[in-house]
Amino acid sequence: MKHVLDSVESQFEMFQILNEDGKIVNKDALPDLSDDDLKELMRRMVYTRILDQRSIALNRQGRLGFYAPTAGQEASQLGSQFALEKEDFILPGYRDVPQLIWHGLPLYQAFLFSRGHFHGNQFPEGVNALSPQIIIGAQYTQTAGVALGIKKRGKKAVAVTYTGDGGTSQGDFYEGINFAGAFGAPAIFFVQNNYFAISVPVEKQSAAKTLAQKSVAAGIPGIQVDGMDVLAVYAVTKDARERAINGEGPTLIETLTYRYGPHTMAGDDPTRYRTDDLDNEWEKKDPIVRFRKYLEGKKLWSEEEENKVIEEAKEEIKKAIKKADEYPKQKVTDLISNMFEELPANLQEQMEEYKEKESK
Amino acid sequence: MAQMTMVQAITDALRTELKNDENVLVYGEDVGQNGGVFRVTEGLQKEFGEDRVFDTPLAESGIGGMSLGLALQGYRPVPEIQFFGFVYETMDAINGQIARLRYRSGGTQSAPVTIRSPFGGGVHTPELHSDSLEGLIAQQPGIKVVIPSTPHDAKGLLIASIRDNDPVLFLEHLKLYRSFREEVPEEEYTIELGKADVKREGKDVTIISYGAMVHASLKAAEELEKNDIDAEVIDLRTVSPIDIDTIIESVQKTNRVVFVQEAQRQAGLASHVISEIQERAILHLEAPILRVTAPDTVYAFPQAEDLWLPDHKDIVEKVNQVINF
Numbered sequence: 001m002k003h004v005l006d007s008v009e010s011q012f013e014m015f016q017i018l019n020e021d022g023k024i025v026n027k028d029a030l031p032d033l034s035d036d037d038l039k040e041l042m043r044r045m046v047y048t049r050i051l052d053q054r055s056i057a058l059n060r061q062g063r064l065g066f067y068a069p070t071a072g073q074e075a076s077q078l079g080s081q082f083a084l085e086k087e088d089f090i091l092p093g094y095r096d097v098p099q100l101i102w103h104g105l106p107l108y109q110a111f112l113f114s115r116g117h118f119h120g121n122q123f124p125e126g127v128n129a130l131s132p133q134i135i136i137g138a139q140y141t142q143t144a145g146v147a148l149g150i151k152k153r154g155k156k157a158v159a160v161t162y163t164g165d166g167g168t169s170q171g172d173f174y175e176g177i178n179f180a181g182a183f184g185a186p187a188i189f190f191v192q193n194n195y196f197a198i199s200v201p202v203e204k205q206s207a208a209k210t211l212a213q214k215s216v217a218a219g220i221p222g223i224q225v226d227g228m229d230v231l232a233v234y235a236v237t238k239d240a241r242e243r244a245i246n247g248e249g250p251t252l253i254e255t256l257t258y259r260y261g262p263h264t265m266a267g268d269d270p271t272r273y274r275t276d277d278l279d280n281e282w283e284k285k286d287p288i289v290r291f292r293k294y295l296e297g298k299k300l301w302s303e304e305e306e307n308k309v310i311e312e313a314k315e316e317i318k319k320a321i322k323k324a325d326e327y328p329k330q331k332v333t334d335l336i337s338n339m340f341e342e343l344p345a346n347l348q349e350q351m352e353e354y355k356e357k358e359s360k
Numbered sequence: 361m362a363q364m365t366m367v368q369a370i371t372d373a374l375r376t377e378l379k380n381d382e383n384v385l386v387y388g389e390d391v392g393q394n395g396g397v398f399r400v401t402e403g404l405q406k407e408f409g410e411d412r413v414f415d416t417p418l419a420e421s422g423i424g425g426m427s428l429g430l431a432l433q434g435y436r437p438v439p440e441i442q443f444f445g446f447v448y449e450t451m452d453a454i455n456g457q458i459a460r461l462r463y464r465s466g467g468t469q470s471a472p473v474t475i476r477s478p479f480g481g482g483v484h485t486p487e488l489h490s491d492s493l494e495g496l497i498a499q500q501p502g503i504k505v506v507i508p509s510t511p512h513d514a515k516g517l518l519i520a521s522i523r524d525n526d527p528v529l530f531l532e533h534l535k536l537y538r539s540f541r542e543e544v545p546e547e548e549y550t551i552e553l554g555k556a557d558v559k560r561e562g563k564d565v566t567i568i569s570y571g572a573m574v575h576a577s578l579k580a581a582e583e584l585e586k587n588d589i590d591a592e593v594i595d596l597r598t599v600s601p602i603d604i605d606t607i608i609e610s611v612q613k614t615n616r617v618v619f620v621q622e623a624q625r626q627a628g629l630a631s632h633v634i635s636e637i638q639e640r641a642i643l644h645l646e647a648p649i650l651r652v653t654a655p656d657t658v659y660a661f662p663q664a665e666d667l668w669l670p671d672h673k674d675i676v677e678k679v680n681q682v683i684n685f
Contacts, residue, residue: 153434179419
């Protein structure tokens, strides 16, 4: 039996293209990206790191509400989103706001989502996505449905979803990948393994040595990728997308990544469960540092360019917060009118009550 | 017109909507080639193809989640949960997700999903097949709950449910599937959701009920008539939202109410409906409103069903108490 486990685990060795020093270690797998694409990827990663820093600060000032830090996961989140097309449908988890932003969600709406305003979830027409899912695992079964719908419509597109390492323990995680497999649906399932589900290390989630191997239970391909390597994440996503739109079914992708910050800004203190040594080890793997080295080696990136992105990000964040501040406050009548297409009698009655209250 | 059982009327409604709207999809455990464990989807896969009527893996949560996903691609899903006792597996998908989609997206997305599921006692099913759990879903904002008691109502209400652009839970009582036939129009028709039906007019007492208890109430009304008590029997048909107007109109006429449900006293809809009546018509009441319900135990072991389930005799007894208060 030990032999069986060894042979399974050997099928899921980590895929990497760019090492910690910014050197290409897997030339054959290098994705076909233009110089402009490479710069745009870097721009997005830097922008998102600044967005994280500013979001934490704004949260501490009480100018944002719920916020799940993203620093460290830029390669995993943005490398994957960069491989998608506009028509692809994203079903994000609660930490996956950056993918939505780069898929077309205006920044001020992302801030309204954080604060808890319904307009944050009123995605513009053509932004194919759901708002961040709070129930861990629910996005997985829903993704199987979106993907089946895409297949039935005959569209050349995919449904893409994200969960964390802890989320792989949920029943909906397994059901989602198993349904997509059984229906041959064009779905890409991401597991962003940052080794901790709040305070619980991944070893306490499962005895499985990789999370990618959970794909075996659904009979679908799985791959473990260096989630701090944007080129590797991009390459495996691109490949999974190709196979999905060619009718070859879903893929499970495990990205090995890390969050430098706390689980959320709601009082989590990672020093209670993470050591400095571990944090330092992962700081060395920083996806931005490594990609910067690579681009600098190709003469595609400079400090000046990076500073430009940082200033641009800060400026846009400032404007977006202002726009969020100026957005009209919610009324109970708004909430009532968003419940049904046609209000049933109980809500009609309550609508009148609150209209009366709001007019005073 | 044709004589139909409730099963046939439901199949007829599904066929009508599969024909009318290519976005309608019917799926669940064994609903395809097998035609459903109660033959409700008999012949539909053959007629409309595997693309429209299909089997799923055995996982209720997956079926629920998949329904929301298909809705996001513009489909009109009509999934089946084989027995409603299995709803616990998919409570998040229904109450946590499908019912909330329009609201959480600020009205930009919607889930026109009709979840069909059988329930109900009196046919000696094994454990967790017959439980009355409509009260759980009736407490969730964002989803309607429909429970027909006749073939005619079943067809019109199911067509209306499928056409509704918001989610509907459509509960089918096992004992009513084939217990009697009724004239059902062959052409399509709808019955408005949220509207009760006065199944028997009367002036002395209002009996409010739904599901199989409608028939027990009608039987009780016949008995009561022998003692010159003229009972009005209201079939709620939609248990969320409830039809307040029809109820209050009847209460104002009869001044006495008995609420009848198959669910346990602490479950079902009784408490909610009675609260509404006491808030809106207390000055019209000549007596307290009494409830006929099952006892507050877990659903009965099959051999104890006859003792445990409420029946027409329980209803006659409560009506007499209300009349003689």
